[in-house]
Amino acid sequence: MDAAGSRAPAGTGGDSSGGSSRETSGRLSREQIYVLVSAASMNLGCMMAYSILGPFFPKEAEKKGASNTMIGMIFGCYALFELLASLVFGKYLVQIGAKFMFIAGMFISGGVTILFGVLDQLPEGPIFIVMCFLVRIVDAIGFGAAITASSSILAKAFPNNVATVLGSLEVFSGLGLIAGPPLGGFLYQSFGYEVPFILLGCIVLLMIPLNLWILPSYESDPGEHSFWKLVTLPKVCLIAFVIISLSSCFGFLDPTLSLFVLEKFNLPAGYVGLVFLGLALSYTISSPLFGLLSDRMPNLRKWFLVFGNLITAACYLLLGPVPILHIKSQLWLLVLVLVVNGFSAGMSIIPTFPEMLSCAYENGFEEGISTLGLISGLVSAMWSVGAFMGPMLGGFLYEKIGFEWAAALQGLWALISGLAMGLFYLWEHSKTRRSRSKAQNLIGTEEEQTALLPNET
Template identity: 25%
Template sequence: MAITKPRNSNYLEECDLVENKDREQYLQQKPESSQKLLTVPRNEKLDEQVTNASNNQVVTEQKSNKIRRLLCLISCVILYLAEGVNVSATGPFFPNEAQKKGVTQTMIGIISAVTMFALWFMSLLLLFLASEKNKKPLFYIGLFTSAATCIIFGELVLIKNTNLFIISCVVTRFLMGIGCACIWSAGAPILIPLFPDKAGKIFGLLEFSVGFGQMIGPPFGSFLFSLGGYRLPFWVAGLLEIAAGVFCVICLSTVGNDDGEKQKDAKTDCSNKLKSSTSIAHGSMRSLNIPPRESQFSKTSLKFISNPGVILITFPVLTIMCEVGFLQVALAPHLLDTYNVDGNSSGNVFLIHAGLSAVTCALFGILVDRGFASCAFVVSTFLTAIAYFILGLPQLIAMGSSDKFSLYFGLALLGITANGGFIPGYFLFEKIAELAKIDSQTKLRIYVVTWMNSCYAIGSILGQVVVGGIFFETFNFYPSCLLLAALSSVSFLIGLVYLIFAGLLKKVYYADESKIVITSSDKCNLDVHNEIES
C-alpha cells in the first residue's frame, strides 16, 4: 500500500508565493517597451498646460480681430463723413455762382440731379452685378473716383463758355454719381458681416456719418468760399476724401487678408475630419462636397424689385428723399431773393436741417435694433408732410415777421424726420424680402442696399429737377413745399395701409439667431472634440 502525503494548505500558500515571485522577476527582466504597453499613466499637468496655451492663443486672436474690425469701422465712418462734406459743401454757393455764368434755375437742377441719376443707374446695375467677390474692388474704385471728380468740378469754373461749362459739369457730376453708388452700395455689405448682430446700428452709424458730413458741409463750404473763393472748398473736400480713402483701403485690406488665411488654414487642418464648413460672411452652413450654386442675381433681383411690398414702401421713401435734392437747389436762391442771404452766410441755415438729420441718425439706428422700425417709419413719413406744410404756410397765410420762424421750424422738423424713412427702410425692405423668401441673406443685403441707393437717387432727382427746378422756377418756393406736403401725405397713407395688412406694424427685430457667426476653425475644433469623445 502506497503512502501519500496529506494535502497541506500551508504548502499550497508557499507554492503561490514562489509563483508570484517568479512572475515579478520575469516582468523585471522584460524590456521597458513591453512594460509601457501594459499601462500608460495620464499626465494631467501636461493636458492642462496645452489647454491653457490654446485658450490664450484664442483670446489673443479674438482681441486682434476685434481691433482690426474697429479700425475698419472707423475708417469707413471717416470716409462717409468726407463723402457727406463732398455732397453738401456746394449747396450754399454753387446755384448762385452758376446763375452768374448764365445758367438757368432748371439747368442748375439738372446739373445737380445728374449725380443722383448716375447714382440710380449705377445702383440698378450693381443690383445685377454686385457680389461678395467684387464688393471691395467696387468700393475702392468708387471712393477715388468720387474724390477726383470733386476736385475737377471745382476747376470747371475757369471755363468761360456757358454751354461748355454746362456740358463739363454734367459729365463730371455723372462720374461723381458712379463713384458714390459704388461707395454706398458696397460699404454696408462690407461692414455688416464684421458686426452681424448690430446691423441696425451700423446702418445708423453710416447714415450719421453722411449726415454729420452734410451738416458741417454747408458752413464749412461757406467759410472756405469766403476765405479762398469758389475752388478752395472743392480741393479741401476732395483731398479729405482721398486721405480717408487711403486709410480705409489699408484697414479693409488687412481684414481681407486675415480672413483668407483663416479660411485656408481651417481647410488644411480639417480636410480629413470635416465634411462641412461655415460661411464667415453671414453664418450660413454649406457642405464642402456640394458644388457652389451659380449666381442667379438676374432672376432674384427682378423678383425683389417686382415684389408688391417693395413697390409700396418705395413711395414713402421717395417722398422723404425728395427733400435732399429740393433743398440743395431751391433753398439758396430762396434765401437770396427773400432774405438777401448770400453764399457767405447761407450755410448756417443749411446747418439747421443737416445738423438735426445727423443727430437723429443714431437714434433711428437704436429704434430699429429695438424693434420699432415700422413705427419710426410711419411717424417720420407723417411728420415730413407736416414739415412741408409748415414751410409752405406763408403762401396761405400772411405771416409777416413770423415767416422766418416757419422756415426754421420746418427745416428743423425735416431734419429730424429725414433719416426716419431711410434707416428703417433698409430693415423693412429686408423683412419684406425675407417673408417672400426671395433669396439668401447674403444676396438680400446687396439687393436692399442698392435699392435704397436707387430710391435716394430717384428722390433727389425728383426734388432737384421736377420740384426744385421746373416747378420752383414757375411757382416759387412756397407752392413747391405745398406740393411736397401733398405727395408726402399720400405716400404716408400708402405705407401705413400696407404695413397694417402685411402684419409688420409691430415690434420686429433685425438680428436673430440665424445671423450668429461661426468660424471654420470653431467648427473644426468642435468636430474633432466629438470624434475624440466618441
C-alpha cells in the same frame, strides 16, 4: 453704440457664415471696428464733398448763364446716374468684390471733386453747363459704387444690428452735411470758387490708403435671386416709394433753399450754409436713436415709417409757408421747420433698410453678401430716383410758382407715401389676424375630433 448685441432682434435676419462668431459678444471685434472706421470715413468725406455745392454753386452757375431749371438738372443728374450705377453694382457686387468697389468709388469721387473746382475757368454758356453734367455724372458713378459696397459690408459685419449700425453711421453722413455747406460757403467767400472743391477732394483721396489697409475682404458665391423678384414684393415696392419721396424732399432743397434764403432774408453766402445746419444736425442726432429703437423693438419700425412721412409732409407745408396758411415767412420759423424735418427724416429713413431686408428673408432670399448687395443697390437706387426728381422738379417749380407753393407740392410726396404705407400695414395686420384665427379654429376642430374618437370606438 451697441453694434454687437447678444440678442438678435426679430426681422433683421442673420448670417451664419459671416457674423455668427461675433454676434454673441458684447464687444466689437477688430474686424468690426475696421469696418466702422472705413464706412465712417467714406460717409464723412463723400457727404462733405457732395454738400458743399448748396450755398454758392446756384449763384455761380447763374453767372455762367444757367437757368434755375438747368441748375436743378445739374443737381439731379447726379442722382440719375447714381441710380443706374447702384443697380449695376448691387447686382454684380460679388463678382467685382466689395472692397475693390469701395476703394475705386472713393478714388473716383475724390478725383472728380477736385476737377469740379476748375470748371469756373471755362467760358460761360453751353461748355460750362456740359462739363458740369459730365463731372457730376462721373462723381455719381463713383459714389454709387462706394455707398453700395459700404452698406453691404456693414450688413455683413453686423447681421443682427443693421439699423443700429446704419443709424449710428448716419452721424458721419450728417456731420458731412453739417460741415459741407458752411465750410464750402466760407471757403468760397474767403478764397473763391476753386478752394472748396480742391480741399474736399484731397480729403477724400487721403482716406483711400487708410481704407486699403484696414478694410476686410468678404467673399461669397453669387445668389440665385434677382432685382426683379425683389422689387415685385409689394412691401418692398412701398418701402421703395417711401425712400423716393423722402429723398426727393432732401433733393428739392439743394437748388431752391439757398436762393430762397438769399432773396427773402438777404443773408451772405457764408451764413446761408448755416441755415442747412438745422436739417443736417437734427438728422444726425436722431438717426442713431431711431436705429437702436428699430433693432431693439422691430414692431416700432412701421410706426416710424408712417409718422415720419406724415411729419415731413407737414414740415414742407410750413417751410415757405404755403400762402393759404397766412403765416408770415420768418427765418427762425424756417430753421425750426428744418430741425423738425431732420428728426422726421431720421424716423422714416433709418428703418427702410432692415424692413426691406427682413421682407427679402421672409420671401426666400438667401442670407449672405449677394442678397445684401441687392438690397443695398436697391436702396441706393431708389434714393437716387428721388434725389434726381427732387432737384429737377424743385428748380422748375421754384421758377414757375415760387418756393412757398413748390415746397407744399413737394410735401405731397411724403403725405401720399406715408398714407400708403399706413394702409399697407393695416391690411397686413388684418391679414395676420385672419390667418391666426383660421389656424386656431383648425386646431380647435382637430382637438374636438380627437376628444370624440374614444367615445365613437
